[in-house]
Amino acid sequence: xLYRTNAKSLFVTAALISWSLLLANVLLAAxxxxxxxxxxxxxxxxxxxxxxxxIVSVFGYQRLSADNLKGIDFISYLWNIFAKAGxxxxxxxxxxxxxxxxxxxxxxQSPLLLHMVYQVNFGLLVLFLAKAFYIWRQLLLYxxxxxxxxxxxWYELLLFATLLLTLLNFNYSSYIFLPLLILLACYTLxxxxxxxxxxxxTFNKKGRSLVLLLAILLACYIFSxxxxxxxxxxxxxxxxxxxxxxxxxxxxxSLYTLAAFLVALFSLPTSSVFEQKSEDLLNFxxxxxxxxxxxxxTQVYEMLFDSTLxxxxxxxxxxxxxxxxxxxxxxxxxxxxxxxxxxxxxLLAYNIQNIDYINNNLDRNPGFRDLTLPWKSLIILPIxxxxxxFGVLYLLKDIExxxxxxxxxxxxxxxxxxxxxxxxxxxxxxxxxxxxYKEELxxxxxxxxxLIPKNFPSDSWFEIATHAKAAKEVGGDFYDFLQLSESxxxxxxxxxxxxxxxxxxxxxxxxxxxxxxxxxxxxPSEFMKQAxxxxxxxxxxxxxxxxxxxxxxxxxxGFMFARAGxxxxxxYNSMMDDTFYFQTDxxxxxxxxxxxxxxxxxEMYYDYNPTDVxxxxxxxxxxxxxxxxxxxxxxxxxxxxxxxxxxxxEDIKCAIxxxxxxxxxxxxxxxxxxxxxVIKFKPTQPSE
Amino acid sequence: MKITxxxxxxxxxxxxxxxxxxxxxxxLDEELxxxxxxxxxxxxxxCESLNYIxxxxxxxxxxxxxxxxxxxxKLIFYNMQDKVRNVFEILGLDLLMTIVSDYEEAMTIxxx
Numbered sequence: 001x002l003y004r005t006n007a008k009s010l011f012v013t014a015a016l017i018s019w020s021l022l023l024a025n026v027l028l029a030a031x032x033x034x035x036x037x038x039x040x041x042x043x044x045x046x047x048x049x050x051x052x053x054x055i056v057s058v059f060g061y062q063r064l065s066a067d068n069l070k071g072i073d074f075i076s077y078l079w080n081i082f083a084k085a086g087x088x089x090x091x092x093x094x095x096x097x098x099x100x101x102x103x104x105x106x107x108x109q110s111p112l113l114l115h116m117v118y119q120v121n122f123g124l125l126v127l128f129l130a131k132a133f134y135i136w137r138q139l140l141l142y143x144x145x146x147x148x149x150x151x152x153x154w155y156e157l158l159l160f161a162t163l164l165l166t167l168l169n170f171n172y173s174s175y176i177f178l179p180l181l182i183l184l185a186c187y188t189l190x191x192x193x194x195x196x197x198x199x200x201x202t203f204n205k206k207g208r209s210l211v212l213l214l215a216i217l218l219a220c221y222i223f224s225x226x227x228x229x230x231x232x233x234x235x236x237x238x239x240x241x242x243x244x245x246x247x248x249x250x251x252x253x254s255l256y257t258l259a260a261f262l263v264a265l266f267s268l269p270t271s272s273v274f275e276q277k278s279e280d281l282l283n284f285x286x287x288x289x290x291x292x293x294x295x296x297x298t299q300v301y302e303m304l305f306d307s308t309l310x311x312x313x314x315x316x317x318x319x320x321x322x323x324x325x326x327x328x329x330x331x332x333x334x335x336x337x338x339x340x341x342x343x344x345x346x347l348l349a350y351n352i353q354n355i356d357y358i359n360n361n362l363d364r365n366p367g368f369r370d371l372t373l374p375w376k377s378l379i380i381l382p383i384x385x386x387x388x389x390f391g392v393l394y395l396l397k398d399i400e401x402x403x404x405x406x407x408x409x410x411x412x413x414x415x416x417x418x419x420x421x422x423x424x425x426x427x428x429x430x431x432x433x434x435x436x437y438k439e440e441l442x443x444x445x446x447x448x449x450x451l452i453p454k455n456f457p458s459d460s461w462f463e464i465a466t467h468a469k470a471a472k473e474v475g476g477d478f479y480d481f482l483q484l485s486e487s488x489x490x491x492x493x494x495x496x497x498x499x500x501x502x503x504x505x506x507x508x509x510x511x512x513x514x515x516x517x518x519x520x521x522x523x524p525s526e527f528m529k530q531a532x533x534x535x536x537x538x539x540x541x542x543x544x545x546x547x548x549x550x551x552x553x554x555x556x557x558g559f560m561f562a563r564a565g566x567x568x569x570x571x572y573n574s575m576m577d578d579t580f581y582f583q584t585d586x587x588x589x590x591x592x593x594x595x596x597x598x599x600x601x602x603e604m605y606y607d608y609n610p611t612d613v614x615x616x617x618x619x620x621x622x623x624x625x626x627x628x629x630x631x632x633x634x635x636x637x638x639x640x641x642x643x644x645x646x647x648x649x650e651d652i653k654c655a656i657x658x659x660x661x662x663x664x665x666x667x668x669x670x671x672x673x674x675x676x677x678v679i680k681f682k683p684t685q686p687s688e
Numbered sequence: 689m690k691i692t693x694x695x696x697x698x699x700x701x702x703x704x705x706x707x708x709x710x711x712x713x714x715x716l717d718e719e720l721x722x723x724x725x726x727x728x729x730x731x732x733x734x735c736e737s738l739n740y741i742x743x744x745x746x747x748x749x750x751x752x753x754x755x756x757x758x759x760x761x762k763l764i765f766y767n768m769q770d771k772v773r774n775v776f777e778i779l780g781l782d783l784l785m786t787i788v789s790d791y792e793e794a795m796t797i798x799x800x
Contacts (some may be wrong), residue, residue: 252770441799499710542717542747546779565779587780591750600780631771 008064012109015057022050023119029114045171051243052163053431055126059160062130066138074197075205077135078212078629082219085131088124089219095120111235116232123241125222125223125534129246132216133255140256142197155187159252162244170283172244181244188252192259200278203271204524208263213261256318276311280410283307297422301391304383304418305331311410312403316375321391335396343394344369347380354382354392358408362402374573381415384421390422442506445470451478451504451511457489460682461554467654467676476503476545477618477673480511482518487555490518493566494547494616507536510545524549524562525603526591532564532601536593546589548616552679557605559614566588567622570615570638571606572645579642581634583605610683611654613645620672621656624664649680691715699730699795700757705737708745709720717748726759736767741775741787753784 006060024301025047099117103110130590141152165172202208231241240246267274285542287303305319318332318340329340347353357380362368368378375396383390393415397403403411448470455465468477476496483489492514496506513531522530527549535545546565553559561569565588568581587600617638624632637656644655653676660674690705691711708716726729749763754758756763765787768776776782 073710166767373727413784497747532717540742544750544779561740585780585783587784591753591779591784592782593754 004064008061010495011057011061015054018050018053018057018061019123020215022054025607026115026238027112030111033237035113048169050167052167055245058126059130062134066134074139074201075208077139078209079661081132081135081220082212082215082414085128086216086219088128089222092121092124093222096226114235118236121226123476128219128223129249129253133249133385136253136256138193140191140198148194155191158184159245159248162248165243166243166541174535184248185251189256195260195263198260198263198267199274202275208269210261210264213257216257217261220257224250255548256311280311282546286416297425299420300418304414308393308395308411313405314394315395319391319393322389340478346371354389355614356382358403360403374398376400379403383415385419385423427470440501446502447509448504451507453480456481457483462679462681463649465649465678467653467657468671471670471672471673476507477675478507479675479677480514482515484521488551488553491550492547493616496545497543506543506545508541523603524551524560528562528564528601529598532589532597535590539590546588558605559686560603560605562586562601562603564601567617570641570643572613574611575609610679610681611640612681614679615641616677618673618675621660621676626663627665632660637669649678655676691719698728699726699732700728701732701734703734707740708738710744713745713748720752722730728761730762731749735758735765735772738772741772764788764794764797765800766790
């Protein structure tokens with residue numbers, strides 16, 4: 001940036017100094033010419049050097065101050081040329097007129113004054129050319145490609161190379177250089193065909209730019225005329241029309257201005273088409289961006305309605321949006337409710353509802369003719385995806401053949417984009433819902449986790465090993481224990497039907513009931529009856545709970561248990577060296593919700609021997625499936641115990657779980673919760 | 689899961705084909721909640737092709753059990769696979785619901 005500022009001020013200084021020196025030199029030459037009547041300049045090479053320095057400084061300065069194109073506000077660039085450069089031309093005219101007036105009134109020939117005016121006009125010309133040259137460059141390179149950029153860079157280089165001719169005092173119009181200059185002019189011609197920016201002007205802007213372009217053309221003419229008049233004038237000591245660079249630059253500026261003027265003029269009639277297309281594009285963009293902007297479906301429909309109306313130039317329209325199965329007229333334009341009803345009635349009779357339909361000559365159809373509608377064309381655009389009908393758009397026009405193929409294509413693209421947008425909006429919404437659901441599940445599984453005891457009491461007379469693995473969605477397995485007295489412990493296992501939040505909730509209820517009722521120390525069957533009674537009032541109709549309660553008394557060396565629809569208890573009796581399931585009756589909790597439940601629960605008492613093993617589990621274990629969809633089953637579980645009963649509780653548990661995992665294979669998501677408790681009674685007597 | 693029904697006089701026969709899990713039990717619940725079902729005197733459930741029943745599926749039958757009993761509509765299951773029957777038995781439902789071996793038996797019980 002500092003470099004830029006420095007370079008700019010350097011250019012300004014160089015331009016000012018070279019111009020002043022040039023003026024001094026010219027005046028000096030004019031004075032000597034008048035006195036000695038000698039032809040030519042005293043020091044042509046110094047003059048030429050000063051000219052080149054001045055031109056390069058002014059062009060260099062303009063080159064640095066040309067900004068990059070911002071947006072497509074081309075009018076402001078044209079205004080820039082006109083205001084900053086074009087004015088120079090009018091100023092020079094004013095100056096020359098002033099000089100003529102002075103000369104005419106005083107009738108004094110003053111070569112010095114003439115030289116002065118000529119010199120000032122030369123400065124203004126260079127300023128004008130430099131400014132216009134670089135602004136045209138910006139516009140010419142609008143939407144440039146690599147080739148155009150290279151072509152332009154070479155052009156600029158070659159143009160500045162012509163300054164060498166001036167520097168070395170060659171006459172550019174000599175036969176050697178003329179073909180080269182003509183080639184350069186052709187190059188210019190080729191560059192002047194790059195007028196892409198004109199297409200982006202709207203009708204109004206084109207009108208304004210025509211005026212500005214005309215003014216710039218006039219400025220070009222004024223300068224050309226002025227310097228052409230004074231070319232080879234004997235009254236002047238110097239002739240700037242000899243500078244080939246200026247001629248070429250002027251040629252470029254005026255040619256480009258002329259080309260822009262003509263293109264703008266002849267594209268005036270077609271500009272409305274281009275405007276419509278770019279507006280359609282903009283609307284597409286708006287539609288597709290509406291998801292990121294978090295817009296609602298209503299806003300999307302609104303956008304569709306407005307965009308299609310503008311794209312088709314329809315005279316009447318209405319949009320139906322389906323809410324459930326019923327279409328609801330959502331927006332209407334210059335059409336009565338009554339007319340909509342009549343048209344829909346007719347369409348229903350023709351059985352052309354909610355399908356793509358175009359009628360470009362309604363009068364030819366007797367049905368429509370009878371409706372005496374003021375419209376002559378109708379198009380029906382259903383907004384539907386493969387699965388879902390979102391709505392239907394009806395557009396009407398008061399002329400025949402109102403919907404040509406191009407318009408229909410644009411309209412269809414609009415409806416397709418709308419479908420996409422709405423479907424995406426719904427997807428986004430769903431995934432948000434899903435996210436919320438997952439969050440709830442996370443909470444539920446945290447609750448579930450906190451309901452299961454982490455540590456069992458360790459005692460010398462029995463050992464216990466537990467395994468609990470929750471399915472991906474929260475299931476309803478739980479277990480708990482309560483020390484009833486020093487020698488008695490109650491262990492409960494259960495499975496709540498269903499999954500998710502409600503299962504976790506019922507688990508918590510069951511835990512509360514367990515702790516509440518067992519404070520009163522009651523036999524297991526009584527607990528089941530009371531629990532059923534309590535749950536009957538709060539479980540929803542389709543929910544039930546299976547449970548089994550064991551009260552182990554080591555002083556009596558026995559346990560009492562009741563089963564309420566829960567999986568049978570697997571047992572190893574060391575005395576008989578036998579493995580079996582306790583086959584007891586017992587109905588699940590919450591299935592019958594009155595006193596008759598009392599007949600459905602049985603209690604059993606069993607004396608245990610040291611090294612007996614009891615396996616308590618939930619259906620997630622025995623109903624676990626492998627790839628062939630076979631269930632693990634009670635038999636395999638029993639077999640596992642016959643192989644492992646001699647191990648410690650922890651090892652028995654691990655053996656069973658390993659075997660289960662072998663059976664199911666590696667699965668990420670369990671189908672159901674798996675809970676397994678292994679209790680082994682120890683031979684050692686507790687110390688009292 | 690495919691649920692079909694067939695009507696014979698005052699008997700409706702519901703055939704369950706496949707696995708009755710959480711999602712398909714919703715369809716079964718709709719079927720059983722239909723007020724028209726209360727106009728029959730017997731509901732026979734053919735379980736021959738029922739490979740699996742989840743707790744949600746059981747819950748649907750349980751929730752309608754009382755209603756059918758009050759209206760004196762007989763609910764009879766037949767042709768049940770051992771695997772599925774075991775699920776009913778463990779839960780204690782075999783004592784609450786009528787489960788018979790085949791269609792003939794179901795019809796004779798129903799006609800009693």
